[in-house]
Amino acid sequence: MVQIEERGAHSSPAAPRLKESIVERACKLACVAALIVMLVVIGVDILTRSLFNFSFEISDELGGYLLVVICFVSLPVCVASDWQGATPTLPAGIEVASHAACDLSPIDLSSPASALRLAAYVWPDQRERLERLRAAIALAQYLGVQVERADALDWVGRELSVARPGQATVLYHSIMWQYMAQGSRDALREMIAAAGKRATRDAPLAWLAFEPLAANANPQLLLTLWPGGQRHVLAEAHPHGRWVRWARTALTAPDP
Numbered sequence: 001m002v003q004i005e006e007r008g009a010h011s012s013p014a015a016p017r018l019k020e021s022i023v024e025r026a027c028k029l030a031c032v033a034a035l036i037v038m039l040v041v042i043g044v045d046i047l048t049r050s051l052f053n054f055s056f057e058i059s060d061e062l063g064g065y066l067l068v069v070i071c072f073v074s075l076p077v078c079v080a081s082d083w084q085g086a087t088p089t090l091p092a093g094i095e096v097a098s099h100a101a102c103d104l105s106p107i108d109l110s111s112p113a114s115a116l117r118l119a120a121y122v123w124p125d126q127r128e129r130l131e132r133l134r135a136a137i138a139l140a141q142y143l144g145v146q147v148e149r150a151d152a153l154d155w156v157g158r159e160l161s162v163a164r165p166g167q168a169t170v171l172y173h174s175i176m177w178q179y180m181a182q183g184s185r186d187a188l189r190e191m192i193a194a195a196g197k198r199a200t201r202d203a204p205l206a207w208l209a210f211e212p213l214a215a216n217a218n219p220q221l222l223l224t225l226w227p228g229g230q231r232h233v234l235a236e237a238h239p240h241g242r243w244v245r246w247a248r249t250a251l252t253a254p255d256p
C-alpha cells in the first residue's frame with residue numbers, strides 16, 4: 001500500500017496529512033501476516049528436513065497462495081466497482097510511452113493541504129467514495145502525475161499537432177465536456193476530427209470520452225477510433241464508478 005505522507009517532514013511541520021483508511025490498514029496487516037506465515041512455514045520445512053529428513057510438503061503451494069494475497073492487497077488502488085457484462089478482450093500488455101493532462105484549475109496533490117481540502121468536498125457519509133479518492137490521490141502522488149493549467153482547446157490543439165510515429169494516441173476526458181461553451185465544444189470536435197484524418201495504422205488516434213449524453217443521464221464510455229472514425233459505446237457507468245456496465249456489443253455512438 002502507498003501511504004500519503006508529507007514530502008519533506010521539515011519543510012512544513014504543521015501541514016496536515018491524510019489518515020490511513022481502515023481498508024489500507026487491513027491490507028497492510030494482511031501483508032505482514034502473510035509474510036510471517038510464509039517465513040514460519042519455510043523455517044519449519046527447513047528444520048524438519050534437516051533434522052528428521054521429513055517435509056510437510058506444503059510450503060510450495062501455500063507460498064504460492066500467500067504471494068497472490070500479498071500482490072493483491074498491496075495494490076495501491078482497488079476500485080471495488082460492480083462490474084457488469086462481459087469484459088472486453090484486451091491485449092496482455094499495453095505499454096504507456098508517456099502521459100500528460102490539463103485542467104483549467106488543477107489541484108497540486110503534492111501538497112498535503114490541497115489533498116486534504118479535496119477530500120473535504122466529499123460528503124462525510126460517502127465512505128467508499130472517500131476511500132477511492134484517497135487511493136487515487138496516493139497513486140497520483142506516487143506516480144508524480146502533473147496536470148498542466150490550460151484550457152482544453154489550447155492544450156489539445158498543441159498535443160494533437162505532435163506526430164508520434166509508431167504510437168497510438170489516446171485522448172481521454174471525463175465529466176468535463178458539459179462545462180465548455182458550445183463554441184469550444186464544436187471547435188474541439190473539429191480539431192479532433194482533423195487529427196483523426198491525419199491518423200494512420202502506424203499512429204492511430206483514439207478519442208475516449210466518459211461523458212453523459214444528456215442532462216441527468218448516466219455517463220457513457222464513448223470511443224472513436226481513427227483511421228476510419230468508427231464510433232462505439234463501450235460502457236455505461238455510475239458517475240462515481242459505483243458500477244460499470246460493459247456494452248454487450250460495441251454500439252455505434254454519437255459524439256459527446
Ligand SMILES: C[S@@+](CC[C@H](N)C(=O)[O-])C[C@H]1O[C@@H](n2cnc3c(N)ncnc32)[C@H](O)[C@@H]1O
Pocket residue numbers: 102103104105106150151152153173174175176179180
Ligand atoms: C466535474 S470535474 C471532472 C474532473 C475529472 N475529470 C473527473 O472525472 O473526476 C470537471 C473538471 O473540468 C475542468 N474543466 C472545465 N472546463 C475546462 C476546459 N475548458 N479546459 C480544461 N478543463 C476544464 C474543471 O476545471 C474541472 O476540474
